[in-house]
Amino acid sequence: MSKSPAPQDPAGFILPDPIQLMDNLSKALQVGAAIAQNMAEQKQEEAGSVDGEAFKPIEPVLKTFTEIAQSYAQHPERWAEASFQLWQGYTQLWQNSWARMMGEQPDPVATPDRGDKRFKDPDWSRNQVFDFFKQAYLLTARWAHETIANTADTDEATRHKANFYFDQIANALSPSNFAVTNPEVLKQTLASNGQNLLDGMNNLARDLEAGHGSLRIKQTDMSAFALGENMALSPGQVVFQNELMQLIQYAPATEKVHKTPLLIVPPWINKFYILDLNPKKSFIRWCVEQGLTVFVISWVNPDAKLAEKGFADYMHGGILEAINQIQRQTGEKQRVNAIGYCIGGTLLASTLGYMAARNDERIKSATFFTTQVDFTYAGDLKVFADEEQISLTEERMAKDGFLDGKEMSNAFNLLRSNDLIWSYVVNNYLKGKDPMPFDLLYWNADPTRMPAATHSFYLRECYLYNHLSQGKMTLDQVRIDLSKVKIPVYNLAAREDHIAPLQSVFKIGEILGGDTQLVVAGSGHIAGVVNPPEGGKYQYWTNKKGAGTVEKWLANAEEHPGSWWPHWMEWLSDRSGKMVPARDPELGKLQPLEPAPGSYVKVKGN
Helix, strand or coil: CCCCCCECCCCCCCCCCCHHHHHHHHHHHHHHHHHHHHHHHHHHHCCCCCCCCCHHHHHHHHHHHHHHHHHHHHHHHHHHHHHHHHHHHHHHHHHHHHHHHHHCCCCCCCCCCCCCHHHCCCCCHHHHHHHHHHHHHHHHHHHHHHHHCCCCCCHHHHHHHHHHHHHHHHCCCCCHHHHHCCCHHHHHHCCCCCHHHHHHHEEEEEHHHHHCCCCCCCCCCHHHCCCCCCCCCCCEEEEEEEEEEEEEEEEECCCEEECCCCCEEEECCCCHHHHHCCCCCCHHHHHHCCCCCCEEECCCCCCCCHHCHHHHHHHHHHHHHHHHHHHHCCCCCCEEEEEEHHHHHHHHHHHHHHHHHHHCCEEEEEEEEEECCCCCCCCHHHHHHCCHHHHHHHHHHHCCCCCCCHHHHHHHHHHHHHHHHHHHHHHHHHCCCCCCCCHHHHHHHHCCEEEEHHHEEEEEHHHCCCCCHCCCCCCEECHHHHHHHHEEEEEECCCCCCCCCHHHCCCHHHHCCCCCEEEEEEECCCCCCCHHHHHCCEEEECCCCCCCCCCHHHCCEEECCCCHHHHHHHHHCCCCCCCCEECCCCCCCCCCCEEECHHHHHHCCC
16 A cells, blocks of 8 residues: 655645654754763863953954944934834835735845845745745845944944954844744755754764864765875876975876976965866866976975964975976976966965065066955955954964964855855754765865964965055065066956955056956856866956956956966967977976875865
8 A cells, every 4th residue: 555645734844743753853852962961071161261262252243343333322313213224124024924915915125135045945935934034034134234334433344344243143043044944944854754853963963073072064075085086186296395395297298398387386275186176177187288387386284393484484495496396307497487376376476576676587477366465455354354363363373383274264164154154054954964075165174274473474464464565575584576576467366256356356467567467257266266168167357458447447348258268378378488398297307206196285184
């Protein structure tokens, strides 16, 4: 006899088996109780501390909101007006709800922004109760942002912080993050008799155990990937290493190559294999196939022994030493073309300023991927870079000699918390599902540590004081004046970049002294860069005439479909010299140490 289907209520929700539902909920509560007990035991020494170390991270948040509150206390008429506007919004929403109950279809008071995936389930609009939750939440969140924007006697930096902090609170309190106010989760709970909540609680216990008491949200199946097996597969050899980096030379894919080698300087905040995820996405492999001799710096994942290594050490032991070794491998007088990505680009620009001051012309051209040298418009990361928060970071780094990889990873996740935090909270803990394997998210969850001296210097000199753009930074007693850098530059910005905003990257052309070609890629900090031609995704913009502002540049820019890679290769080919026999890294003057991707990149950062 076939099993009869589970009954449904008029709204389409499957009615549960009450006994099975209560059994699963009871088991989920037991797991939750065990989690709470374990956390209480681990945090026992910190219990009751509200003015010690545990309280310090939230002090900047409270201070910022206090400044906003004080502004309104001094201008009560503004607060009265803001309160009235919120009340008007709620009144309109309530009236619309009654009208809908009477069969009308009024226009919504608030709708999600384009691309907001939290409310994609049809019941967020179809079901009147959930639609009310959604609109009330969006209405309140937008009102709060308007209230922050309308403060009097408050500087822009404080407003920026307040908006960022409020976003984190609002994102956490979204009705999509709770089982009883999320129709998709509620339907799944009823249909599975609560099995999803039991599975989710077990997932929560797993992630807390992986983080040793701190929640490490699982974004992908980490067991599905391994470097050198199904990631970072481009063949090559580590031909040099020191305490800061391994230098990888990749095997040629053509009989002839351009004479001028290419040196790629990735960020040390993340690992270099973002440019070599797999053969279809690999920028490194693509460059080799275009007839380039490619060298890549693979930065060390530092420990306490490297605590005192600073920015100048990364310049000398990284870029300048890499050039020395490339010259040994390919020819003593050989110049190189260089690429710098993100903070690797900031280091490259600083090194170029150092080399210009010393009349060192060994870098022939520079390409910058989503790089900042002027941090005036550095976006939401500036929230973490005031004197108070940098001092807190320095206190934490002083204990271990480095910044733990998960701290920087958490900061980047907060920049897109709905996508990189709360969507996984819903998927893993409310729906009880495991995340799908995704190479990009594996890379994102494979962070690196940073030496205390280097990170402190970067935060202060770049984000806090903005000395690099002003010609006030010094490296090894040499003042860095970027206006003296006269080599040709290809400056790639990403239009939706939340880490190195377009407006900030744009300023490279104003500060460096040579000819700069700006290209704007579609998408963001990663997808805008890692966009192989075969994928046919996104687009890029060029503007032959240039412009004084981002807005004017974009207004007159020409849009091109697909990847910018071929456009860059055409630019670089003119600066890469004649064709010469391909260079095999195993036959050069430098003794190969181990196959790519090397051992430094495999060291875990947390």
